[in-house]
Amino acid sequence: MNYELVNPVPIKHKFFTPGVIALIIIALNGLVFLMGRFFFGLGAVTNLNNQYPWGLWIGVDVAAGVALAAGGFTTAALGHVMHREEYHAIVRPALLTAMLGYTFVAVGVFVDIGRWYLIWHPLIMWNGNSALFEVGICVMIYMTVLYIEFLPIFTERFIGKVNLPGILSRLNKLVDKILRLLDRGLSKTMFIFIIAGVVLSTLHQSSLGTLMIIAGPKMHPLWQTPVLPLLFLLSAVSVGFPMVIFESLIASHSLKLKPEMHILSRLGSMIAPLLGIYLAFKIGDMFIRETFVYLGEFNTASVMFTIEILFGVIIPLRMFLSPKVLKSPPLLFTASALVVIGVLLNRINNFVVAYNPPYSTTSYFPSFGEISVTVGFTAMLVLAYRFIIMNFPVISLPGKQTAQPTKYAIRGVEK
Amino acid sequence: MSGKSRRDFLKKSAIIGAGVTGLSTSTTKAAPKNILSEDRMGVLVDTTVCVGCRNCEWACKDAHNLPAGDLEAYEDRKILEAKRRPDHTTLTVINEYSHGKNSNLPVDLKIQCMHCDHPACVSACIVGAFSKQENGSVIWDTDMCIGCRYCMAACPFQIPAFEYDKALNPLIMKCDFCFDRTKEGKLPACVSICPVEALTYGQRTNLVKIGRDRIKRNSDRYIDHIFGEYEVGGTSWMYLASKDFKELDFPDIGRNPAPGVSESIQHGIFAYFVPPVSLYALLGGIMWISKRRKELEEEGKI
Known part of the structure; x- marks a missing residue:
């Protein structure tokens, strides 16, 4: 076997650049509107009303957030469950994305629900009939699993380097011992969490699709179908790798690293079949329910559906089939970005565009405040990602074969 | 609608859904605490009798400790020019429509929660705060509610309202069928104040019989349809009218219980x-x- 050895290191780079300053301003702008939401209520900041109870925050921050964090469980399945060690270099960045993604999903739910201080209620008040309950519980458990999966990266960073300031330095030895103990325990049990993570993901990715089924005829027939859970799962699986490629190429561009094309191309070659399966079910469902009649009408729903399928699935599917695209960073990036935007659009369509309440007098469009908060959260996520990869061993530098092959990859599955 | 009604799609959806999960929608279990008693109560609303005095709006606010104002102020019929929806300040409203068959009088229509026999809100609520009670009321426990508003997205009649203007303790609000009053043997506030007896309170099974009887004896007055008898699996509040219910802005929702497909998928997984x-x-x-x-x-x- 002649795969690249994995050598994740904290990336040395200047943190503050003009782009980072811009992100900080965007994040602060979001925080201002967030304060408005907490001091004056949801009505003061959002365009939500009794007809449109869910808007941009549920559609993008929560639904799209969960879908775009799917890279975590798809790469874990590939790298660890199927034991393809050549992909281990991308498992950590994907894990970090998923961990931060789910954290912001939780924050998104927190700011959207009216009585945020009761967010813990579903833990003790159960309703097994509710798709939302299932999503909530699974997301909570999966987030915990993601943090556990990230722990070895934390211990690796600090083992042998514990250096607490001042009087606390007396505890250095003890902390180091605890970290080593934790590390050893985790390396033996990690496979339990990795498999649990994949199972939990398939469960809540699909249940997220069950959410809007109960809205029945309030949802446009182009999207309202009993196979929604399956479509949500298939689209989440097919957006996992494109999201990893998308981020990896942005990160290597921003941090002036050589893109890891040897891994990304191979990863890219697996996307076309996944997208193909998703497309087949989506089109098949459309023909079985004969909903294509709605594409003949010219309105927001038909236009959005066409954009979603054409630019989000069909065009990138064709692109990923071409070897030229797989070898070229800009083309690979374009194709991946199309899939990412396509799934983002699909979630917005399902939760916002397709939802057509019976007594609405005006249609919903997110307010400036709602958009600010969503964009602000995205900026915060990017900043957190940048901070963590500069301080923790997440990204592997290609070519440097200094470390043990898989010693500090997620443990438990390596020999 | 391109020649196909949404109901057709729903029917098909229900069949596919049942196939997908290998379960029949009819075997769907009721939500927790969803008691469907044979003796459950209901109200029959005769829209051909209602005169649109809006006394029920006042009585409802008065019974639920909402600012109600003077009863005289409700005589102003100007408000009926616009279509209104129940919200967190007014749990029931009257809307006025043009006359139906064999009459020159406008149709006045009282709107409130329908108190479904298979409520979408009970099935959807993340914490199980909603429940269908033995006497037919669909009520909810305010202390459990986290304000996620899934009940509003789920309700086929778009009834639950939310206090968007409150920063702390915003509540879900809707008609509770005067659960506290009926517990003490009193009539619901709206039924009790109605001066023309447009609202009949009684056992749901009897109300269906009364409704059928009225339609049979006055076939020129009513259309042959009791709204709520079968819609979304049946509702506790039912309506008689002199014109098609679609013209009165009732949603076209079919006869399958709203939570059916979603629950069979959930239980299948x-x-x-x-x-x-x-x-x-x-x-x-x-x-x-x-x-x-x-x-x-x-x-x-x-």
């Missing part, structure tokens, strides 16, 4: 936790085999 546990075992097996194969490959090389 989680049937005694068999599917998730099998998936876990399957993945564990794959993991073990792939690891073993890799080890053998490496041993073979040495």
Whole structure:
């Protein structure tokens, strides 16, 4: 076997650049509107009303957030469950994305629900009939699993380097011992969490699709179908790798690293079949329910559906089939970005565009405040990602074969 | 609608849904605490009798400690020019429509929660705060509610309202069928104040009989349809009218209980936790085999 050895290191780079300053301003702008939401209520900041109870925050921050964090469980399945060690270099960045993604999903739910201080209620008040309950519980458990999966990266960073300031330095030895103990325990049990993570993901990715089924005829027939859970799962699986490629190429561009094309191309070659399966079910469902009649009408729903399928699935599917695209960073990036935007659009369509309440007098469009908060959260996520990869061993530098092959990859599955 | 009604799609959806999960929608279990008593109560609203005095709006606010104002102020009929919806300040409203068959009088229509027999809100609520009570009321426990507003997205009649203007303790608000009053043997506030007896309170089974009887004896006055008898699996509040219910802005929702498809999928995925546990075992097996194969490959090389 002649795969690249994995050598994740904290990336040395200047943190503050003009782009980072811009992100900080965007994040602060979001925080201002967030304060408005907490001091004056949801009505003061959002365009939500009794007809449109869910808007941009549920559609993008929560639904799209969960879908775009799917890279975590798809790469874990590939790298660890199927034991393809050549992909281990991308498992950590994907894990970090998923961990931060789910954290912001939780924050998104927190700011959207009216009585945020009761967010813990579903833990003790159960309703097994509710798709939302299932999503909530699974997301909570999966987030915990993601943090556990990230722990070895934390211990690796600090083992042998514990250096607490001042009087606390007396505890250095003890902390180091605890970290080593934790590390050893985790390396033996990690496979339990990795498999649990994949199972939990398939469960809540699909249940997220069950959410809007109960809205029945309030949802446009182009999207309202009993196979929604399956479509949500298939689209989440097919957006996992494109999201990893998308981020990896942005990160290597921003941090002036050589893109890891040897891994990304191979990863890219697996996307076309996944997208193909998703497309087949989506089109098949459309023909079985004969909903294509709605594409003949010219309105927001038909236009959005066409954009979603054409630019989000069909065009990138064709692109990923071409070897030229797989070898070229800009083309690979374009194709991946199309899939990412396509799934983002699909979630917005399902939760916002397709939802057509019976007594609405005006249609919903997110307010400036709602958009600010969503964009602000995205900026915060990017900043957190940048901070963590500069301080923790997440990204592997290609070519440097200094470390043990898989010693500090997620443990438990390596020999 | 391109020649196809949404109801057709729903019907088809229900069939596909049942097929997908291998469950029949009719075997769907009721939500927790969803008691469907034979003796449950209901109200029959005769829209051909209602005169639109809006006394019920006042009585409802008065009974629910909402600012109600003077009863005289409700005589102003100007407000009926616009269509209104119940919200957190007014749990029931009257809307006025043009006259129906064999009459020159406008149709006045009282709107409030329908108190479904298979309520979408009860099924959807993340914490199970909603419940269908033995007497037919669909009520909710305010202390449990986290304000996620899934009940509003789920309700086929778009009834639950939310206090968007409150920063702390915003509540979901809707008609509770005067649960506290009926418990003490009193009539619901709106039924009790109605001066023309447009609202009949009684056992739902009897109300259906009364409704059928009225339609039979006055076939020139009513259309042959009791709205709520079968809609979304039946509702506690039912309506008689002199014109098609679609013209009165009732949604076209079919006869299947609103939570049916969603619940059968939910229970299909989680049937005694068999599917998730099998998936876990399957993945564990794959993991073990792939690891073993890799080890053998490496041993073979040495």
